[in-house]
Amino acid sequence: MTKRPKSWLLIGAAVVWAVVITGMVLFRGGDLPEAAAPSPSPSPSDTPLTTAEVYQTLLPSIVRIETKREGDDDGESSMTTSAVGTGVIANADGTILTAAHVVASAVSIEVSYTDGSKTVAKVVGSDPKKDIATLMPEKLPGTLVPAVLGGATQVGDDIVAIGNPLGLTLSTSSGVVSGLDREVAGTEGHIQFDATVNPGSSGGPLVNDRGQVVGIVVSLANPTEAGTFIGIGFAMPIGAALGGEGDGDMLPL
Numbered sequence: 004m005t006k007r008p009k010s011w012l013l014i015g016a017a018v019v020w021a022v023v024i025t026g027m028v029l030f031r032g033g034d035l036p037e038a039a040a041p042s043p044s045p046s047p048s049d050t051p052l053t054t055a056e057v058y059q060t061l062l063p064s065i066v067r068i069e070t071k072r073e074g075d076d077d078g079e080s081s082m083t084t085s086a087v088g089t090g091v092i093a094n095a096d097g098t099i100l101t102a103a104h105v106v107a108s109a110v111s112i113e114v115s116y117t118d119g120s121k122t123v124a125k126v127v128g129s130d131p132k133k134d135i136a137t138l139m140p141e142k143l144p145g146t147l148v149p150a151v152l153g154g155a156t157q158v159g160d161d162i163v164a165i166g167n168p169l170g171l172t173l174s175t176s177s178g179v180v181s182g183l184d185r186e187v188a189g190t191e192g193h194i195q196f197d198a199t200v201n202p203g204s205s206g207g208p209l210v211n212d213r214g215q216v217v218g219i220v221v222s223l224a225n226p227t228e229a230g231t232f233i234g235i236g237f238a239m240p241i242g243a244a245l246g247g248e249g250d251g252d253m254l255p256l
Contacts, residue, residue, distance in 0.1 A: 046151055047151050047153070047154065047213040047214055047215045048060075048212075048213045048214045049213075051161075051212040051213065052212050052213065052214055054163050054175065054177040056214075057163045057175075057210050057212065057214055058163065058165060058175045060214040061091075061150060061163075061165055061208060061210055061214065061216075062117055062165075062173065063092075063117055063118075063144075063146065063148035064091050064092045064093075064148050064149060064150035064208075065089065065090075065091060065092075065117060065165055065166075065173060065207070065208070066089070066090040066091070066092065066099055066114045066115060066116055066117075067087065067088075067089065067090075067114070067115040067167050067172055067173075068087065068088040068089060068090050068099075068101060068105055068106065068112065068113070068114055068115075068124075068138075068206060069085060069086070069087055069112075069113045069115070070085065070086050070087075070088070070105065070106055070109035070111065070112050070113075071083050071084070071085050071109060071110055071111045072084050072085075072086070072108050072109055072110060073110050083110075086105070087167050087170050087203045088101060088102065088105030088106070088166075088167065088203060088205050088206045088207075089101065089105075089165070089166035089167050089203065089204060089205065089206045089207035089208075089220070090105075090114065090138060090206050090207070091150050091206075091207065091208040091216060091219070092147065092148065092149050092150060093149060093150060093152060093216075094149055095147065095149055096139075097139065097140050097143045097147060098127075098137060098138070098139060099114065099124065099137070099138040099139075099140065100135065100136070100137060100138075100206070100219055100244060101135075101136050101137075101138060101205075101206030101219070102134050102135065102136060102205040102206040102219060102220065102221045103129050103130070103131060103134050103135060103136035104134060104205065104221075105136065105205050105206045106126055106136050106138065107136075109126075111123065112124045112125065112126070112138065114138070114140050116144040117144075117173065118144050118145055118146070120142070120144055120145065122140045122141045122142040122143075123140070123141050124138040124139060124140040124141065125138065125139055125141075126138055127139045132189075132190050133190060133239050133243055133244065134190075134221040134222070134239060135219060135221075135239055135243075135244040136206070150208060150216045151213075151214055151215045151216065152215065152216050152241050152245070153215050153216075153217070153241060153242075154211050154213060154215035154216075154217045154241075155217075156180050156183065156194055156211065156217050156218070156240070157180065157183075158179075158180050158181065158182060158183060159179055159180060160179060160180045160211060160212075161177065161178075161179055161211070161212045162177070162178060162179060162180055162196055162198055162209055162210060162211055162212075162217070163175060163176070163177045163198065163209075163210045163211075163212075164176050164177075164178075164196070164198040164199070164200050164204060164207060164208070164209055164210070164220055164236070165207050165208055165210065166200065166203060166204035166205070166206070166207030166220065167203040167204065167207070168199070168200060168201035168202065168203045168204045169201050169202060169203050170203055171203070174204075176198040176199040176200070177198050178196055178197040178198035178199070179196065179197060179198075180194060180195070180196055181195040181196055181197050181235070182194075182195035183195070185237060187221070187222055187237050188222070192239070192240060192243055193221070193237040193238060193239060193240075194209065194217070194218045194237065194238045194239075194240055195235060195236070195237055196209060196236050196237075196238060197234050197235065197236070198236065199232050199236075200220055200223060200232055200236045201223075201230075201231060201232050202230055204220050204236075205220055205221060205222070206219060206220065206221075207219070207220045208220070209238040216241055217238075217240065217241055218238030218239055218240050218241055218244070219238055219239050219241065219244050220236060220237075220238045221237055221238060221239050222236070222237045223235060223236045223237065224236075224237070
């Protein structure tokens with residue numbers, strides 16, 4: 004079917020990503036700019052964690068992303084629109100991983116940390132095929148806590164999704180891995196899961212029961228244009244998001 008993503012252990016230190024996936028539309032992108040890639044943290048939990056424990060463990064590493072975009076109103080006057088997404092701190096230098104469509108075409112990006120502080124950020128890398136973006140914030144929080152990255156997944160594994168669905172800050176949901184190596188908008192290798200996600204969840208972490216970020220949430224499947232969750236979400240595996248190697252209408256979150 005599809006090739007499984009390469010382990011993050013093989014990722015070079017000079018790769019970063021950003022991607023754009025939208026429902027029913029393939030986005031094309033160029034080469035990625037060089038920048039320091041997020042590096043895995045070596046300290047997953049030795050024992051399984053509850054959903055509440057996973058949430059508390061990841062909380063300091065989650066960021067809320069708010070963007071502004073300029074567009075046309077009936078082709079005559081310009082207007083500014085805003086959107087909300089999620090990101091996860093993935094490196095000791097403050098590098099943030101998110102979904103590329105969260106920050107695509109943004110004229111400004113503001114990151115809010117869980118300590119209440121805010122800062123502007125810029126995109127430092129992109130991979131439009133995988134829908135993974137890398138951001139660099141201008142300022143760091145008072146205490147920087149990178150997430151633990153890595154970990155293999157199997158169908159049936161317990162997982163937790165954390166994000167800002169419909170603007171509801173720092174929401175969490177739990178479920179299981181429903182499938183592996185799913186194809187989404189022409190890109191293979193996605194994790195399928197059933198933890199609830201909705202618009203605003205995109206870019207947030209998919210976390211296993213050891214507190215490891217195993218994927219970045221990028222899209223959901225829906226047979227209508229409503230864009231609401233019906234039980235099928237997709238995440239780009241963390242190995243692929245860092246540079247390693249389903250059916251239905253796919254909608255961005």
